[in-house]
Amino acid sequence: MSSTNKRKRDPADELICPITLELPWDPVTAEDGRIYDRISIETHINNHPRGLKSPITNKKMGKKLFPAIQHRNTIEILVENGVIVGDLAAKWEEKAAVEELLNNAEAGDSRAMYSLGKNYAHGHNGFKKDRKLAFQWYKRAHEAGNVYGTALTGVYLLNGWGTPKRERLGFIHVSAAATQGSNNAAYHLGMAFANGYHGLHVDKALAISWLEKAVEDCPYPDLIYERTEQARQKLAELKSS
Structure with missing residues (x-):
């Protein structure tokens, strides 16, 4: 040859x-x-x-x-000098990003803690889906003062995801996050009052108030599009009834 x-x-x-x-x-x-x-x-x-x-x-x-x-x-x-490229380099860089995220979280970065929680919650970026680990990282983010972490800590406590269900404590966290401007927390409060979830009595006025906050611009937006649309639909139902 x-x-x-x-x-x-x-x-x-x-x-x-x-x-x-x-x-x-x-x-x-x-x-x-x-x-x-x-x-x-x-x-x-x-x-x-x-x-x-x-x-x-x-x-x-x-x-x-x-x-x-x-x-x-x-x-x-x-990899850094572009000698190795393509899928091999992309997967290496993904692992590097994961290591940086872990290091930042362990160093006390509350946003990194929250991001780890999301990765474990959804099985993203090479992480295995694990609600228990997701809750642990959301809780650490909450304890470090992260509003997003407070909201998700509350949601997980309300539903018993990755932790024993503790609805009263869950509402404390969700209410705190919603008051600070988390649209995710506002959504869960609004839907709970609208449908009588988690032992709450249906309260149309409170449901409308919180769902309006969920669809408005807010300081801490973290609500996925599908739930934003659900909030809008529920608002329309409540206001027309």
């Missing part, structure tokens, strides 16, 4: 994890001399408690793993 037809080697070819076929975020060197993503090779090891063999050579190997820091640094430099 002529050299002109020979495929050029891509720098990423030697850097990807042979199990995931992605750039390893936490690369480690296994006893077979290959570099893997830590989670993928640990899973392989745990799935083979006896007679462990290399997933590449199929030869016997030990369980020891060694951090491949230089490998990670090389990947980071090549």
Whole structure:
């Protein structure tokens, strides 16, 4: 085969994890001399408690793993300088954004705490959907003074999502957030008064008052389009009845 037809080697070819076929975020060197993503090779090891063999050579190997820091640094430099591009680079950058978000949240950034809660709540950005973790991060955001976190802490308490249902405490949080200007909290209060949810008596006047706040401009907007439309429809029903 002529050299002109020979495929050029891509720098990423030697850097990807042979199990995931992605750039390893936490690369480690296994006893077979290959570099893997830590989670993928640990899973392989745990799935083979006896007679462990290399997933590449199929030869016997030990369980020891060694951090491949230089490998990670090389990947980071090549991605930052545009040498590695495409899906491999995009997935690496997504992981970097996740790590930054986690670090910021642990450092006390209430907005990052709230964002983590949303990621766990909806299973976005590579996070596994987990309402319990979502509630924990919303609660931490609330405790750090984040109004969005206060609203969602209240909603989760009202519904028993990721935490035991505590409606009285939920209403305290939702009411506090709505008073501060959260349209999400205002929506939940309005719908609760309109329909008698969570043990409340139906109160048309209060329902209209809170639902109007939910559809107006507010300091802390976090209401998805579908619920905004639901609020408008319920308002129209209440005002016409």
